[in-house]
Amino acid sequence: MSLRTLLSGMIQQVEGAYAVMLMGYDCIAIDEVHLGRPGFDVQMMTVEYATVIKEIQRTVEVVGAGDMEEITITTKQSCMILRVINEELFAAFVLSRDGNVGKARYLLRANALTMIKAIE
Amino acid sequence: MSLRTLLSGMIQQVEGAYAVMLMGYDCIAIDEVHLGRPGFDVQMMTVEYATVIKEIQRTVEVVGAGDMEEITITTKQSCMILRVINEELFAAFVLSRDGNVGKARYLLRANALTMIKAIE
Numbered sequence: 079m080s081l082r083t084l085l086s087g088m089i090q091q092v093e094g095a096y097a098v099m100l101m102g103y104d105c106i107a108i109d110e111v112h113l114g115r116p117g118f119d120v121q122m123m124t125v126e127y128a129t130v131i132k133e134i135q136r137t138v139e140v141v142g143a144g145d146m147e148e149i150t151i152t153t154k155q156s157c158m159i160l161r162v163i164n165e166e167l168f169a170a171f172v173l174s175r176d177g178n179v180g181k182a183r184y185l186l187r188a189n190a191l192t193m194i195k196a197i198e
Numbered sequence: 199m200s201l202r203t204l205l206s207g208m209i210q211q212v213e214g215a216y217a218v219m220l221m222g223y224d225c226i227a228i229d230e231v232h233l234g235r236p237g238f239d240v241q242m243m244t245v246e247y248a249t250v251i252k253e254i255q256r257t258v259e260v261v262g263a264g265d266m267e268e269i270t271i272t273t274k275q276s277c278m279i280l281r282v283i284n285e286e287l288f289a290a291f292v293l294s295r296d297g298n299v300g301k302a303r304y305l306l307r308a309n310a311l312t313m314i315k316a317i318e
Contacts (some may be wrong), residue, residue: 118263126257130250134271136248143238144295151254151296154264175264 081196085111088185094177096120096156100169100193103132108167108197116156120172123158127151131160131168148186150179161186169193201316205231208305214297216240216276220289220313221251228287228317240292243278247271251280251288268306270299281306289313313315 089098089111097120101111105128112120126182131149139147151159157179159171169190171182201220208229209218217240219230225248232240249307258266269280277299279291289310291302 116263118261123257123261123263127254130253130257132249133253134261136246137243137250138271138273141243141246143236143243143276145256146271146273150268150270151258152268153258153266156263170236172279198296 079190079196081109082158083113084189084192085109085197088171088189089113091185092171092173092178092182095182096169096174097172098170099124100167100180100197102166103127103128103168105116105129114174116174118155123156123172124170127158127160127170128168132160140167140181148183150183150190156197159183161187161190163190163193167194199312201212201229202231202312204309204312205229207235208291211305212291212293212298212302214260215291215292215302216294217244217292218290220283220287220317221248222286223248223288225249226235236292236294238275243292244290246286247290251282253301263301268303269270272301279303281307281310283310283312283313287296287314308311 089095097112098115100108115154133169135146153157211214217234220228225245250298255266271278277293
């Protein structure tokens with residue numbers, strides 16, 4: 079299965095999802111699928127958060143709290159889930175505030191290996 | 199009710215909780231209550247994450263995704279929930295990886311106003 083097909087399948091399963099993507103820590107998306115009108119700049123949001131994820135990872139290492147797995151950021155309008163896939167990649171879901179966060183979180187976790195295989 | 203009493207009551211209700219605190223964005227805790235042995239430096243973790251929260255808040259403003267409400271950071275050993283209380287304060291719960299995250303999240307939300315009143 080191509081990464082695009084996989085991501086498209088994932089976004090269709092999550093109510094209120096605006097975008098799903100696989101990204102490198104250099105903030106460049108390997109691929110991404112968008113849906114609906116979020117009313118804010120999803121692209122810019124992801125790139126900015128990718129910078130933050132690196133900061134947090136550094137902190138987690140220094141503190142010794144084990145490898146980072148996931149970050150969820152909730153604002154008045156949106157929810158974003160960032161999931162570490164490996165040392166080079168992370169996957170993200172952007173949803174509306176009332177979207178199905180639990181389902182999005184599950185799909186990122188369940189499809190981590192499949193995403194890697196899709197780009198090999 | 200004093201803030202200390204309130205925080206103590208909160209931490210007792212959450213299985214797997216290591217710490218609960220009310221903090222300023224200057225990374226100084228108004229008050230905090232600890233429990234158990236997390237095996238990592240909770241204090242340092244919170245201070246570092248407080249810096250990150252400011253970064254994220256700036257991003258959220260720039261992107262226009264509405265005011266920030268909550269950040270959850272999950273690592274292999276721990277889970278930390280940071281909840282914005284107002285422009286000056288945020289509250290945080292630090293838990294073990296298998297702690298009751300849902301309950302901690304609920305308590306931070308439900309006690310936001312009570313925490314502010316406790317320090318007035």
